[in-house]
Amino acid sequence: MGNDPTMRELGEFAVIDRVVADRRQPATVEVGPGDDAAVISVPDGRVAVSTDMLVEGRHFLLHWSTPHDIGRKAIAQNAADIEAMGGRPSAYVVGFGAPSDTPARHAAELSDGMWEEAAKTGAGIVGGDLVSSPHWVVSVTVLGDLGGRAPVRRDGARPGAVVAVVGELGRSAAGFSLWDKNIGGFKELRRQHLVPEPPYGQGRVAAEAGAIAMTDVSDGLVADLGHIARASGVAVDLSLAALAADHDALTQAGQAVGADPWDWVLGGGEDHALVACFTGMPPAGWRVIGQVVDGPAEVWVDGRNWTGSVGWESFS
């Protein structure tokens, strides 16, 4: 066994010991890692739960992302699902599969990235499973706390409400194109593709401000608002003028890769912005980008169907 032992050389239990050591769990964790299950206190009497699976080659590439990046992204996208219900994360559990010849330090780096991102959300990683797999698979489940508020669902949108967003749009998709076409520069956009920056805390803010429907932008703005439109039985009309700043921030990158920035703003997912519907004005920091109207359950852009790229589909 050399200076950089593999998972096989170090062994499952030694790797787990290394990943778990010296982590500071929040006070809500009654039983942490190392038993058959963890136990978390949930004073709300309800728990929100969501899960995401990231597969090497499909959701990340090991020659683009470091293990630390992958850990941050996996936690961030799960946290965003709890934000989108108006809650905040309480705890995460993680399944990690990797080949036996993976350096064990990669598991430690993945875990460090996860803990760094989890700490931003005020929660810890309370358990997991470490297995051998022909390629990397990272599966995160997040538990969340609604703080006594009703969950903000996708089916509450009503005509007359405004549609507002907080967080970035199109950045991750622009970054992906830059990576994909191997175009240098645009460091921040390339970074935002690897590690999204969800607007932590704004889910609770929206819920307290009376949001009637909310989701995070994981598949693409038009695609995700389509989920709200269908669940609520309403039409959503977006305004290009209101999204001009998002578009303009990507003009240079669009020219560099020969793409239309509107495809990124309207069709690009993975930034994990929050988009919500409010019957009154949205909270500070949110920008109005459209309105909920009577009509078929679909998303329009300036009153028309959008014909560009609409979003991510797992098996396409």
Added chain:
Amino acid sequence: MGNDPTMRELGEFAVIDRVVADRRQPATVEVGPGDDAAVISVPDGRVAVSTDMLVEGRHFLLHWSTPHDIGRKAIAQNAADIEAMGGRPSAYVVGFGAPSDTPARHAAELSDGMWEEAAKTGAGIVGGDLVSSPHWVVSVTVLGDLGGRAPVRRDGARPGAVVAVVGELGRSAAGFSLWDKNIGGFKELRRQHLVPEPPYGQGRVAAEAGAIAMTDVSDGLVADLGHIARASGVAVDLSLAALAADHDALTQAGQAVGADPWDWVLGGGEDHALVACFTGMPPAGWRVIGQVVDGPAEVWVDGRNWTGSVGWESFS
């Protein structure tokens, strides 16, 4: 698109619709599948949580197990982790990765198996993630309810306590050998390898009877009791005589494959029996198989170290 469409042909959202349709969620599910997160009521004010990842080729083979079998096994082994804390499952979330050319009905069959097993535990599947992956990966997270009782941990064993077990030992390992050596007959053992039968409800029974430490047999009896011995700082001494019936039930299979049944009984995992320590007599249905004694944190068999096969290791 033919009569047996693939995941790619049907598409992520249509497959999810098919998997989610007509499922009856327990009353504790406030928000089920279809939103950013599910919401479960947890009147206990605490939630137990555990996760397991199963990888094709490592934890199951598609030419041994049907998708339905894999679904049942994935739920069963997660449920056993909650049983091992003295709780009962409240809800499951599932991540499923498979190649794009997988028949979509396989996802439905996997889901049917999961629901069949979940129903035995009194819980439903409240959310999930469906992704494209070069090979099958099934990741299950279980949430559990402790019913107001303290969790039964691994670190509570004390000298003088008896060690008792409920459920099967060595059956799954025997079944694996039969499959592996392609030996016919022994239908029940082969079946028990594909779909374990944890003793549902006995975790709560043990907790109510005052169990001071408990785990489920997932890695192997000696290996899993080793976790209790190390967490508690005690020695565990098993009695071969007390395990004779478990051994004798596997004599014929042992002869058929040329294996020592003791390796299966003491070293074989995946049956998800429950093994617990009690200061008094164990509950009805549990059988005493050893005792907790003063000594180094290890597991003995009739006072000696066991030199046979000791258990599963992920990267071996």
